Amino acid sequence: MTTPLIPLRRQRDYRLLWSARAISETGSEVARLAVPLTAAVTLDASPIEMGVLTAASTFPFLLVGLPSGAMADRVARRRPVMVACELISGLAALSVPLAWLAGLLSVPWLIAVAFTIGMCTVVFRTFNTPHLATVVAEPQRTAAIAGFQSVFSVAQMGGPGLAGMLVALLTAPIAVVVNAVTFLVSAVCLRAIRTPENGAAAVKRGLGREIGEGLRVLVHHPVLRALCVTGMIVNVLGAAQMALFILFAVNILGLPAPLVGVAAIGFGVGGLIGAMLAPRLTARFGENKVLLGSVLFFPLGFAATAGAGGPLWLAICQIAGAEVITGVAVVAYSVCSGSVTMREAPDGLLGRVNATTNFATQGVMALGGILGGVLGELLGLRPALWICAAGSLLCIVSLWLSPIRRGARRAAAEDSPSTAPHRQSDPEAART
Known part of the structure; x- marks a missing residue:
């Protein structure tokens, strides 16, 4: 039992x-x-x-x-x-x-x-x-x-205000x-x-060889590879957008400097909502379906920022709305991606798989900042933001053509009415 x-x-x-x-x-x-x-x-x-x-x-x-x-x-x-x-x-x-x-x-x-x-x-x-x-x-x-993602989101919402107050006072x-x-x-x-860490230390076979094992797992495991590639795409485009955003908000939209912080607050609010929704959604639909659904909203957030304009109040609402949407989608994706990575990584390789993923997804952000600056210089701020929005469609392609979609379809087939009697007659099978 x-x-x-x-x-x-x-x-x-x-x-x-x-x-x-x-x-x-x-x-x-x-x-x-x-x-x-x-x-x-x-x-x-x-x-x-x-x-x-x-x-x-x-x-x-x-x-x-x-x-x-x-x-x-x-x-x-x-x-x-x-x-x-x-x-x-x-x-x-x-x-x-x-x-x-x-x-x-x-x-x-x-x-x-x-x-x-x-x-x-x-x-x-x-x-x-x-x-x-x-x-x-x-x-x-x-x-x-x-729960950890909710921490990040709350810190993003309250941290800047607390920092401003402390800087003014101290x-x-x-x-x-x-x-x-x-x-x-x-x-x-x-x-x-107090939880004991009883795991056995891995046999040392040379640092280069061990790093190579982590790289090979990430490259050859289709699910982990798809998650990594999708993370790289959204991070490089997100960094490119952030490189342009301040200039776009101030020079194109005419936002006063204090209101530019709406972006960070909006993302934090969306992230908190995403952190609260992710466990409920995964309990009902499974991680695969939540991953597939979350990437559909990535282009919407990019496009809402690129298309912002009109009166000041409308531009602020558009940007805030775009950041909330992006925050919900990105955090829901991150929660499920982390859970799937922990599940799919081979025993004894989780640390290397996670480090290799961070190396790839975080490392490309420097490239994204340079890319955004070059595009903004050559094409202008708004066209460059629209290119970022168009590029975010690659996130959908990357994930929906991966085994994650096939896994979601198998889960849906198992939940179909035609299989329901068998699952109801076997409680143990229903829990697997």
């Missing part, structure tokens, strides 16, 4: 893991505004210095994304590494206000801090996915991932203290988790 699962909200270790991410992500949103403001206002950084500062936090995905995946599969205990990442990030963030008070703060110092935190973020995320599998039972992993460098404290509190929460 199957033992009923305890709801996630009543599982102590999941609450601690969730709280760690909620606290840390909120602090990161504060730093996302406070650190650039420190560079621009306090240190009078040049445009090239601002560009390097921005790149410093994402470059680690390309630098250590693949090796960290191999390391995540090598070790039996991942939680100590995650705690160490949070502690190092907290100390790095704390160095900003201390250096400012001592008169030592400089742009290179901020770049070094951003790079250090970026390295820790990559390693943490790579180790977090296989660690989650030890804390949460398989039937509850979709709901658990949705100055930008001192506001970074909040980020340092959240990293340290997150480490305490992680340290308090």
